[in-house]
Amino acid sequence: MRTLISTRFILPLMVFLIIFMHCASIASAGEAYVYEGTIDRIAQPMGVRFASDGSLLIAAGGQGLIRIDMSTAGTTSASSVSTSPSEFISSGPWAIAGQGGAFQSLDKSRAVPAGLAASATAIASTENEIAWCVRDQDQIFRMNISNATPTLVTTTLAAPAVGGWLAPESLAFAPDGSLWVADTGHGRVVRIDATGAQTSFGERGFFPGQFIEPYSIAFDDGGPLISDRLGHRITRLDWSGALRDVFGLHSIRPREGKGKIHYPTSIASDAKSGRVAVCEGFERRVQIFRPLRQGEQQPMRPPAPSREGISSHFGVDVSASETLVAAWEPESGTVVLWDTRHDPPIYITTLGGNGDKPGRFIRPVSLLVDENGLDVWIVDALADRLEHWKLKRNLSNSIAFDAFMAVMVKSIDLSQIRLETGLPLSRPVDLISIKGSAEQSNNSTGCGIGVVFASGDIAWVNPTNDTCTRDARPRVANVGAARAAVFDEAANEIMLLWPTSVERRGATLAKQIALPTSLANPRGIAPSADGGMLVSDASSDTLVELDAQGKIIRNFGSAPRQGAALFDGVEAAKDGALWLPAGVDGGDPNAIYIIDFGNHRLQRFTRDGKWAASFTLSKSRTATPSPQVGKPNPAQESQALADRQTWIALFKAGYGSLPLDFGGSIKWKSVGPLSRAEPFALEISLVDAAGQPLSGYELGVDAEMPHHNHGMNVRPKISQISPGTWLADPLLFHMPGRWELIFDVKKDGRVSRAQTTLELE
Amino acid sequence: MNLGNPHSISKSDSINNTSAPNRFLSQRAQVTLVIVLLIAFTLWNMPQPILLSDQETRQLLTLGPLPEPPLDPTNRWSGNAQAANFGHDLFFSTSLSLNNSVSCATCHKPELYFTDGRDIAMGLALGDRHTQGVLNAAHHKWFHWDGSEDSLWSQALHPFESANEMGLTRAQVIEKIASNPDFLSQYQGIFGPLPQVNSSTPQESDAIDRAFSNVGKAIAAYERTLITEPSPFDQWLEQLRQGNAQPTNSFNASAIRGAKLFVGRANCIECHNGPLFSDDQFHMIGVPLANNDLPTDRGRINGVVELHVDPFNTAGKYSDDPNGTRAKITLATQSEPDQWGQFRTPSLRNVANTAPYMHQGQLNTLEQVIAFYSTLDGAISLDHHSESVLKPLQLSPQESRDLLVFLQSLSGKIANSN
Secondary structure (H helix, E strand, C coil), X not given: CHHXXXXXXXXXXXXXXXXXXXXXXXXXXXXXXXXXXXXXCCCCEEEEEECCCCCEEEEECCCEEEEECCCXXXXXXXXXXXXXXXXXXXXXXXXXXXXXCEEEECCCCCCCCCCCCCCCCEEEECXXXXXXXXXXXXXXXXXXXXXXXXXXXXXXXXXXXXXXXXXXXXXXXXXXXXXXXXXXXHCEEEEECCCCCXXXXXXXXXXXXXXXXXXXXXXXXXXXXXXXXXXXXEEEECCCCCEEEEECCCCCCXXXXXXXXXXXXXXXXXXXXXXXXXXEHHHCEEEEXXXXXXXXXXXXXXXXXXXXXXXXXXXXXXXXXXXEEEEEECCCCEEEEEXXXXXXXXXXXXXXXXXXXXXXXXXXXXXXXXXXXXXXXXXXXXXXXXXXXXXXXXXXXXXXXXXCCEEEEEEEEHHHCECCCCCECCCEEEEEEEECCHHXXXXXXXXXEEEEECCCCEEEECCCCCCEEECCCCCCCCHHHCCEEEEECCCCEEEEECCCEEEEECCCCEEEEECCCCCCXXXXXXXCHHHCEEEEECCCCEEEEECCCCCEEEXXXXXXXXXXXXXXXXXXXXXXXXXXXXXXXXXXCCEEEEEEHHHCEEEEEECCCCXXXXXXXXXXEECCCCCCCCCCCHHHHHHHHHHHHHHHHHHHHCEEEEECCCCCEEEXXXXXXXXXXXXXXXXXXXXXXXXXXXXXXXXXXXXXXXXXXXXXXXXXXXXXXXXCEEEEEEECCCCCEEEEEEEEEEXXXXXXXXXXXXXXX | CCCCCHHHHHHHHCCCCCCCCCCCCCHHHHHHHHHHHHHHHHHHHCCCCCCCCHHHHHHHHCCCCCCCCCCCCXXXXXXXXXXXXXXXXXXXXXXXXXXXXXXXXXXXXXXXXXXXXXXXCECCCECCCCCCCCCCHHHCCCECCCCCEXXXXXXXXXXXXXXXXXXXXXXXXXXXXXXXXXXXXXXHHHHCCCCCCCCCCCCCCHHHHHHHHHHHHHHHHHHCCCCECCCHHHHHHHHHHCCCCCCCCCCCHHHHHHHHXXXXXXXXXXXXCCCCCCCCCEECCCCCCHHXXXXXXXXXXXXXXXXXXXXXXXXXXXXXXXXXXXXXXXXXXXXXXXXXXXXXXXXXCCHXXXXXXXXXXXXXXXXXXXXXXXXXXXXXXXXXXXXXCCCCCCXXXXXXXXXXXXXXXXXXXXXXXX
16 A cells, blocks of 8 residues: 555656656757657558648558648548559659659649659659659659650769769759759769759768768758658758758667657658658658747757667668578668577677778678678679678687678679670679589689679679679569569579569579468568478568468468557567568578568577577577587687787788789788888789789778778878889878788779788787 | 584574574684684775786886977977077967957966866857867877867967957968067068068968968977976886886875776777877767757868868978978878767876866866766767777776876976976
């Protein structure tokens, strides 16, 4: 009884205190927009746009177009406008919804203009002009529709916004007629004014004024509002492009709401009410914000997230062998590896990082680990590069994190490679298999890394000589639009996952296997036994095994959630439950791995469908913890000490020789003594196996500190002294610790890397 | 004794035990216990011999002494006494500002170890960042929080032309020197003729830039003389060099424990290294801003851009060593996205005398600085994933006190510079 009484007094007091503290914390640093409400439980919201009457139109996969009457604030009286599937709604007076050429005008008086390319992925309009982007071809088109004959102009990018467009996601016309483009792959926004002058704002980064993936643009009175999909916020610039502020930052955990934004995509504003709608497909909702009213106090800006408690976000692809599982992180441009011999798996290293030079990634869209658990292949969709990394991994040693474990062996510029037909390749979107074993890869042809290109080709890259052979099967023109692709080595068939079917393409024959209707948004595929397959589905949040005929024979993890439970984040976060599952892999004979995208984690299931483990970089849980594999031993510790002495000695000596994957080697020596925080120069020569200088190569020299996730603050100038010999000057190691000295030799778009460790005391 | 024998305890605790009086310990055991406790207490309070590992000793010895300030090859008047005298007069003159009331010493007050005690600097108007000190500055390689200047002399020029510091043009600075007979004669005695500047002559010219750079070089010559004497830590370090690690009157056991932390578990030496206690590099440590403001100061990423366009950088035509090492580093320095929000590691010499701290003066006391590194509470990181060098140190109260005592021992008297 005493407990009851005290609880009755304490609870209201606590509530009062929390409210009081909240009010007291209102300070000058506030947000420009306040959260107004959420339109919740939309399975696949893809695009938003305010109609002229102030109502909100939402394009929703599987539901068609939904109209929300915003005058009855707080209610979500959805009236269906159409039931055709839609991916986006254009901005501007020409209200067009659609995808893949299946466009629909939302205004009876305005037909979809003839001449609008079927490949348009986003559209914007004024009364007299329509502009659109074709994302995977890096193109922007503008069409004047005021004349009887529309004129089509391809918009190219000129200096200072150099580099062309890179996977632009969307564009919008400002009230003054200027066209603003989200140049997504470059992490910037470009304004093209009425005279055609271009100005670019921002660069790729996490900080205010920078963008990771600028995605969609709307406007308020003061300038553009840009949704940053991977920055999880809305950035407001003024008309000159200067940063005004950011808002909505940041939902840290999935399904946090009330003004915190997570993976925002489409954004729309209503000039009359000032409302802003932010589409969050990831959260299956649209959030509504409104400007502060006159006299209204600014709410306190939520604190910027600290590193504490933030989970990793993963990309949609996963690859596993018996001892290793790999996934990628789109925001940091890294690939993350776990050792799977332990339950739960142990995070062992990270490779890469944001950047456009070899060894860094813009969008590492797919990866493969070889069955030896030592070789990792990664393809970067926006850098057009296929990279081979090797792990310095001793499987008999104890499992522990090692920032230095992964080293890049080579990087192949796929855009420089021509098929045997002479055709160029561009925009790799998926890796399907390592055909043949690692041993074969090193010795023979007839094996390779299968790469799927948005251009429509599937090609096999020979890992030894980098030649590229088109897959002999009949070409699939839109193969890049497939949800996922994988190679079933046992059947010698490529499996393509389409929205409603799986296509198996054998040497001569292709067959379609219809997917069960419950799998309305399939996302990942992997072959399983007896011609069956594993398919993940983001509409029902399930991972299932299908037999060869496409019948569900097994469900992995929890039973599928239905109805309102589908939107229940607490249920969805339980072990064995999934939220927006993506890539799946069965490369480990004992386990199935899946990217549980919405829960920011990976899960492991047993082959018979039972949950085995959930894991991220920092947290993991398992059904049956296994004992540590390979405990640290004295031999290992003394080896570590000896290594350190070697690296210290190497720094003091200032010279060395390093092998390259194609048989040549790098010889380097310092000009003068090496010391910390003082610039030094290196003389470097490239020789063949017989020690003779090799000419015709370009050299790159760099140094990095993997523990610190940064490199040198200077970029050395490389000057050739004689063919095959260069001087790199200056280099500068500004911190004590372990440095990796890196040499890249480049020829014909192929970069081979040699690197060595040096330690400064 | 059988203190730890559970059997004997359970026996004596037994309710049914009627054979013996209920005594927890025998008398003999009690006496023994008291003696043991007394010995332990005495040992606990005895001064502990200070044990420094070889590694700790080696690392501590790299932290001092601070040598004489080096001559700056990019400033040929760097060691010139006449130039230093002229620089002194310029440093304290309020006449070289738009309203004749701001001098270098407005923000660099000698009585405050050449800082201003403010969070954000205030010249003609409120600035953007916290004032950095000038003492021992000639040892630095980069200047300003963002390293937008690469020499002491080019650093001294920036405030003259900054609207919220002194608010002049370089032509006005030359005009004001020409109109002050003392300044004019000093200038001419060192650098030769001063170019004519008036409303009828061009306001921008090579001659004006040359004269303006000379003004900076004179001030730098003076600032090079602004140094501090050896600190209690330096004195103890000399003793350590002789092999004696014992505490002294001014560097006690707590300071030594703090020193061990500094080079050990707290790993402050990672960035605060060398005799200057600074790696002279740029890092983002994520100290939150006042009022939870959005961090918008781009720091080093803009500093590098400004460095390259500055006509007074060490690789430029006004440098006296445009092909030297210093210029080579400047030319090779590149702007990289990860430099966003990075600021220069400050020297920790005299740190106890130069509150507040950080680039916005966000932290008022050294205790707050130590608490920040201990917990990283509120640390800004808009980035989810980057592995940071910084991990919360989780210092115990005693460790925090020790570190504070160590930091307080790094102050020396300002050396007499006439």
